[in-house]
Amino acid sequence: MPSLSVRKPLSKKRRSLVAFFSFAIPLMIWSAVSYLPFIWHPLVKVTEAGSVGYFRANMLVPRETFKFETQKMASAGLEQPSGTPANPLYLPAPHEVGKALYTAFATEPRRQSEKWLHESLWSSIQVIFWGFILSSMLGIPIGILAGTFDFFSKLFEPFIEFFRYLPAPAFGALAVAILGIYQAPKIAIIFIGTFFQQVLVVANTTRKLDPALLEAGQTLGASNRSLLLKIVIPGVLPDLYRDTRILLGWAWTYLIVAELIGTSSGITWFITQQARYKNFDNVYAAIIIIGVLGLFIDFLMAYFGRRFFPWKSI
Amino acid sequence: MTRLELPDYKFQTERVKERFLRLKRRNITMEIRNLTKTFQGIDGPVTALKNINLKVHKREFVCVIGPSGCGKSTLIRTLAGLEEATSGEIFLDDKVVTKPGPERGMVYQEYTLFPWLTVKKNIMFGLLESGATKSIAESEARQWISLVGLEKFENHYPSQLSGGMKQRVAIARALANQPKVLLMDEPFGALDAQTRAKMQVYLMEIWKNIDITILFITHDLNEAVYLADRVVVLRANPGEIQEVIEVPVPQPRNPSQFITPEFLATKHHIETLIHPIEQVNEADNLNLVRMVNVASDIGDIF
Ligand SMILES: Nc1ncnc2c1ncn2[C@@H]1O[C@H](COP(=O)(O)OP(=O)(O)OP(=O)(O)O)[C@@H](O)[C@H]1O
Numbered sequence A: 001m002p003s004l005s006v007r008k009p010l011s012k013k014r015r016s017l018v019a020f021f022s023f024a025i026p027l028m029i030w031s032a033v034s035y036l037p038f039i040w041h042p043l044v045k046v047t048e049a050g051s052v053g054y055f056r057a058n059m060l061v062p063r064e065t066f067k068f069e070t071q072k073m074a075s076a077g078l079e080q081p082s083g084t085p086a087n088p089l090y091l092p093a094p095h096e097v098g099k100a101l102y103t104a105f106a107t108e109p110r111r112q113s114e115k116w117l118h119e120s121l122w123s124s125i126q127v128i129f130w131g132f133i134l135s136s137m138l139g140i141p142i143g144i145l146a147g148t149f150d151f152f153s154k155l156f157e158p159f160i161e162f163f164r165y166l167p168a169p170a171f172g173a174l175a176v177a178i179l180g181i182y183q184a185p186k187i188a189i190i191f192i193g194t195f196f197q198q199v200l201v202v203a204n205t206t207r208k209l210d211p212a213l214l215e216a217g218q219t220l221g222a223s224n225r226s227l228l229l230k231i232v233i234p235g236v237l238p239d240l241y242r243d244t245r246i247l248l249g250w251a252w253t254y255l256i257v258a259e260l261i262g263t264s265s266g267i268t269w270f271i272t273q274q275a276r277y278k279n280f281d282n283v284y285a286a287i288i289i290i291g292v293l294g295l296f297i298d299f300l301m302a303y304f305g306r307r308f309f310p311w312k313s314i
Numbered sequence B: 001m002t003r004l005e006l007p008d009y010k011f012q013t014e015r016v017k018e019r020f021l022r023l024k025r026r027n028i029t030m031e032i033r034n035l036t037k038t039f040q041g042i043d044g045p046v047t048a049l050k051n052i053n054l055k056v057h058k059r060e061f062v063c064v065i066g067p068s069g070c071g072k073s074t075l076i077r078t079l080a081g082l083e084e085a086t087s088g089e090i091f092l093d094d095k096v097v098t099k100p101g102p103e104r105g106m107v108y109q110e111y112t113l114f115p116w117l118t119v120k121k122n123i124m125f126g127l128l129e130s131g132a133t134k135s136i137a138e139s140e141a142r143q144w145i146s147l148v149g150l151e152k153f154e155n156h157y158p159s160q161l162s163g164g165m166k167q168r169v170a171i172a173r174a175l176a177n178q179p180k181v182l183l184m185d186e187p188f189g190a191l192d193a194q195t196r197a198k199m200q201v202y203l204m205e206i207w208k209n210i211d212i213t214i215l216f217i218t219h220d221l222n223e224a225v226y227l228a229d230r231v232v233v234l235r236a237n238p239g240e241i242q243e244v245i246e247v248p249v250p251q252p253r254n255p256s257q258f259i260t261p262e263f264l265a266t267k268h269h270i271e272t273l274i275h276p277i278e279q280v281n282e283a284d285n286l287n288l289v290r291m292v293n294v295a296s297d298i299g300d301i302f
């Protein structure tokens, strides 16, 4: 079977191969840029300063500057500097980031008051968790009601439509003023960022339930209450689950904003702090950890989804 | 070639005549009085049904047939209480009905089993709604499952069943509530010819053995004549009753009757009602000749 056929699944073997390449290709590009000097390497890392007054070992200088100084020393008959091509500090090589994935966890924070990476991560996960749980506890029921009864739709949706255009980060200062500087305002930002979208998405998903199922329920004698509890809710649950997976991804993007307000904390604090120390390998490591964590949670949810809704797949 | 000489569709043998007399002495289960239904269409109101009057007797099998868009689905949906009548009344055992209820079971053309429930739980749904305990509902559901011959599939989900099996479950689910009438809107329309024929035999079998009155919508002439005691022929725009035909084919029916003279006569008559010969539509004359160059190496296909 050809690899490109419209809306036909690939064979199992080919699917894993293609999925492998989806990660392998970016990694290959990164490696090429890092290890092949002729692709980019705009800087030179000085190994020996020679007679250049301001050169120091391990200093990074632009290629042109290095060439210029080398020629100057050569024509003056002085000792020439030596160096190797290098990329800027903000683009560490894969092996450096790979190493940082381990060392970031193992290095002690510079100051007593600062947190280890795993503590920062744990703090971030808690903020996401509580913000998202609170949002879902309110947003999913309201969304289902709005998707089922026109009354609730008209009661909630106009205001929510308006509110969702207000950028959640704009409420940062307000959240701090009301909720203090620690975790609470951060949770509030995640909540604001998720809740309003969630109500609308859930309401729309609920509205997509096949009306024939509701009619079938009515002709079987189901009351309004049963229609809601025994048909609407189980009927839309798998789709709501899928929505929740997508919304959780959005919550992660709000995390970065949320953690900057009040006292900066969590993984965002770790990233800004490491960037300040110019430990860019740690920055990349932290970003990759967020990605892996997100992917892992999504895998987990997909796995449980198949368990929860066996009737969805044949 | 000579045309078949068919008898008058109104001719009934003594046995058939006598049966209809008995049938008409039965109680009236459902009565439709002056039912009219108009929809608010984009360009003005559309009269989907106009002045429908019909009495359906206990344990009668009535088929409704008519051209597409004549209001068959609207009729059955109004009877089920899913649409509100614009005017007129529907009586079920002399009581007016206005909203859906379990005493009118419904089976649709589309599959409307609850996909998240197994076969058994689908059938238990209505029983639980009517207040049966779980154990009673379960044992009753089992009986209905065996009636439709799906014992092996009681724990399967609808997505694991074939179309015919799904409709058998849908019938069992509707019957489990012990409704007075079973409303069926082209229930076998999505099935292939063979499965469809099996389902027809099957439905007749159920109808014989259960205290149920059936109103069955179809656009298949064979199906209508084969299943029905009486066939109601609708006309389109507006949807009105054109004729109510007493099918002269003796009961109990069997598939060998498809080619008996009275079967063919009835079928032929309904055909002329639904597709009047003189009314040839201009748009139906295809102008293919002008569109396609005919390859000349084959002179004449006849
Ligand atoms: N909800 C609605 N709003 C507006 N018009 C409607 C609605 N439902 C049905 N109609 C109109 O009423 C008429 C009858 O429709 P109906 O679906 O009852 O026909 P039908 O006989 O069941 O057709 P088919 O054989 O194709 O199933 C059609 O002209 C249709 O356009």
Ligand SMILES: [Mg+2]
Pocket: B072, B073, B074
């Ligand atoms: Mg229809």
